[in-house]
Amino acid sequence: MxxxxxxxxxxxxxxxxxxxxxxxxxxxxxxxxxxxxxxxxxxxxxxxxxxxxxxxxxxxxxxxxxxxxxxxxxxxxxxxxxxxxIGDGFVVRSGNPKQLTSYEAVAARSDARIGLIPEQIQFAAAKAAGVRDSQIVVLKEQPEGIAAFMAGTIDAFPGTALGCRSIAGANPALEAVDVEMGPSSDxxxxxxxxxxxxxxxxxxxxxxxxxxxxxxxxxxxxxxxxxxxxxxxxxxxxxx
Missing domain, CATH: 3.40.190.10 (Periplasmic binding protein-like II)
Known part of the structure; x- marks a missing residue:
């Protein structure tokens, strides 16, 4: 078969x-x-x-x-x-200089840029949290997120917490943080x-x-x- x-x-x-x-x-x-x-x-x-x-x-x-x-x-x-x-995580620059630990934290900073893939659930989560279109850099696939960090065009790239740990582990300039979830969220x-x-x-x-x-x-x-x-x-x- x-x-x-x-x-x-x-x-x-x-x-x-x-x-x-x-x-x-x-x-x-x-x-x-x-x-x-x-x-x-x-x-x-x-x-x-x-x-x-x-x-x-x-x-x-x-x-x-x-x-x-x-x-x-x-x-x-x-x-x-x-x-x-698996919950969400963010890939951020080492030290997380803009303190981005949730989608709401991204929305609260007008100078924060987040890389998102439209078909993935993180796109909807970011929009629901109030992230504005002007803060979003649209990506087609995960490797583009790493390239965007290297080019300095994004401050956060969301994904699964596990996937973010994997990306950060392979890139010393990056760090993974778990995205804060509400108390009733699964x-x-x-x-x-x-x-x-x-x-x-x-x-x-x-x-x-x-x-x-x-x-x-x-x-x-x-x-x-x-x-x-x-x-x-x-x-x-x-x-x-």
Whole structure:
């Protein structure tokens, strides 16, 4: 059985390694789960974030690597059971000179510029917090955020807290901060996504995920990429 899987360049979840093969925490989980359900050939497709949902809907590939689950996205595709729960973080300049620890903090400073990818949930979060269009530098993908820092055009770049830690760890001039959340806010969850009609693959993946998530092998694999226990424990048992 052959399965086509789409991914983008977003360490430590998924990216193209030095050997030009896909790698990352979610790639490893996908490999384990798909092999366990009898897939013998996994064909990866590098794409853009904006093409994830249209691509799987149109049948250009069978499955997307995990992205945040939202009600709007769930109207377009079918999500697997959640595989992680992660809050937002900011990449900022070392020392965080403008003290940007929340979207509201960005909105409160007219001199703060934030890099945002329109299709990602952080764009909506920033707008909801009052960040103005004049403060937003629109980006197409994560690597553009790093380039924008180097060019001095942005002061913050949001993403998952884990992803921000990964970016900052590879760039000494940058720092990662966790975004402050309201007391009633829950960290969003991420899951694989499929075309609405692809019930057989979705059901098979879900069955295997329920058996695999939280096992010693799963925890060891994702810990290598910086996942903390809370980012896994928060989804164990969800979607059962």
């Amino acid at each position: 052959k399965i086509k899987v789409a991914y983008i360049e977003e360490p430590p979840f998924y990216w193209t390694g030095d050997d030009q093969r896909p790698t990352g925490a979610d790639i490893e989980v996908a490999e384990v789960v798909l092999r366990a359900i009898g897939v013998t050939d996994i064909e990866y497709h590098l794409t853009s974030f904006g093409e994830f949902l249209p691509g799987v809907q149109e049948g250009r590939w069978d499955m997307n690597v995990p992205i945040f689950v939202t009600a709007e996205r769930a109207q377009q595709v079918a999500f697997s059971v959640p595989i992680w729960t 960290a969003p969850v991420g899951g694989f996504s499929f075309a609405k009609g692809n019930h057989a693959l979705l059901d098979a993946v879900n069955k295997q995920l329920r058996q695999y998530l939280g096992t010693a092998d799963h925890r060891a694999r994702v810990a290598k990429y910086g996942f903390t226990p809370s980012e896994i424990d928060g989804v164990i048992g969800r979607g059962q």
